[in-house]
Structure formats: C-alpha cells, structure tokens
Amino acid sequence: MLYEGFDMSIFVGRPALDFTCTAVMPNNNIDSAFNLRNNAKGKYCMLLFYPLDFTFVCPSELISMNNKIEDFNSRDCSVLAISVDSHFSHLAWKNTALKDGGIGKVNFPMISDLKKDISSAYGVLHPDGIAVRGTFIIDRDFIVRHILINDLPLGRNMEESLRVIDSIEHHAKYGEVCPADWSKGKPAMSPTSEGVKDYMNSLSR
Numbered sequence: 001m002l003y004e005g006f007d008m009s010i011f012v013g014r015p016a017l018d019f020t021c022t023a024v025m026p027n028n029n030i031d032s033a034f035n036l037r038n039n040a041k042g043k044y045c046m047l048l049f050y051p052l053d054f055t056f057v058c059p060s061e062l063i064s065m066n067n068k069i070e071d072f073n074s075r076d077c078s079v080l081a082i083s084v085d086s087h088f089s090h091l092a093w094k095n096t097a098l099k100d101g102g103i104g105k106v107n108f109p110m111i112s113d114l115k116k117d118i119s120s121a122y123g124v125l126h127p128d129g130i131a132v133r134g135t136f137i138i139d140r141d142f143i144v145r146h147i148l149i150n151d152l153p154l155g156r157n158m159e160e161s162l163r164v165i166d167s168i169e170h171h172a173k174y175g176e177v178c179p180a181d182w183s184k185g186k187p188a189m190s191p192t193s194e195g196v197k198d199y200m201n202s203l204s205r
Helices: 036-040 057-067 069-074 089-094 118-123 158-174 193-203
Strands: 020-024 030-035 044-049 077-083 110-112 133-138 144-150
Touching: 030 036, 030 144, 036 044, 036 077, 044 057, 044 158, 057 069, 057 077, 057 158, 069 077, 069 158, 089 110, 133 158, 144 158
Parallel strands: 044 077, 077 110
Antiparallel strands: 020 030, 020 110, 044 133, 133 144
C-alpha cells in the first residue's frame, strides 16, 4: 500500500514541485524564504530526503554526500538535504562533532520540512511522520529525471547519483542512451536498432 499522501503527479518526466521553506545554508545562516526553483535555475538539483537529525544511518549519508560535494559541484548540481526537523535542529546537528553523532559543517543547504508539506507532496512521508530515504534528481529544465526511494534501514550510494547525473548529461549532449552499468567514459548507444546491434557486438569483442 502506498503511503498516505502519495502524489502520483510527481514522477519521472514531469516538472518538479516548487516549494519555499526555511533552510540552514552552508555558512550556517538561516534563509527563511529559500526557494527550490530559484536555487535550481539552469542547473541540476538533487533532493535528498532523510528521516531525522541525530539518528543512525542519516549522518553516514550526509557525511558521505559532503565528502563528494565537489564532484556534484563540478557537474553543476546543487544538493538539498530535507527532513521534518526544525532549522534549529539542523543547526545543532551541524554544530555537533562527528565523534558525538553530528555531521559537522556540511556544504549544502539543509531544508526544514517541519509541517511535512514537502515530504508529503513528494510522496516520501512515512506513516510514522518522517520521510523515507528519497532521492530526486531534477535536470536543468526543472524536470524530475530520477527517483530512488529506500526504506529507513537502507543507506544510499552517492556514487550512483553521480552516475545518473552523468547519464542525463551524456544523453542531453550526444542524444545517445546509456545502457546497463554505463558510467562516464564508457560507450553508450544510439537509440536505434542498429545502435543496439553495434553496442551488443562491442561487448563480445
């Protein structure tokens, strides 16, 4: 059964839902009117929903993201972490040392979804009132191109998100499609019958 509030208007190939909210910025300033569309304008954007601050799998994910933030920046992709915690909780978590369960000075905005409107609109609000681990990659035209939703115990692989962004960019530049296990630098294929044949033949060489 789908979670209550799941909105089927949000799916791959459709525009992302815009929102304005309160966010803790990388420099720890509070932006009370942070807007998704303004932040994402003309570039890629990744929404990283997670359950709660000061928990278990969540700090490992946000720290992993922060360790790779330059890789996302180099792809012109902004990253937004979102949970149902207040901005006060986000700030306290950032100001807590890693050895004490904190995340340190992560270099991406942390969105407060205290009213749970954003998590509900994006279909990731768990019946327990927290967000499951939802990843949404939005392209330069504000279109959702990738969705991944993990259950609460399952941490995500940030390298996979980078691979997806590379795939979207490759298709946009060259018109080629990216087959299974494709990564940047590997051959892609023309979306034609001949293209499939050429690609499959290349695997046996």
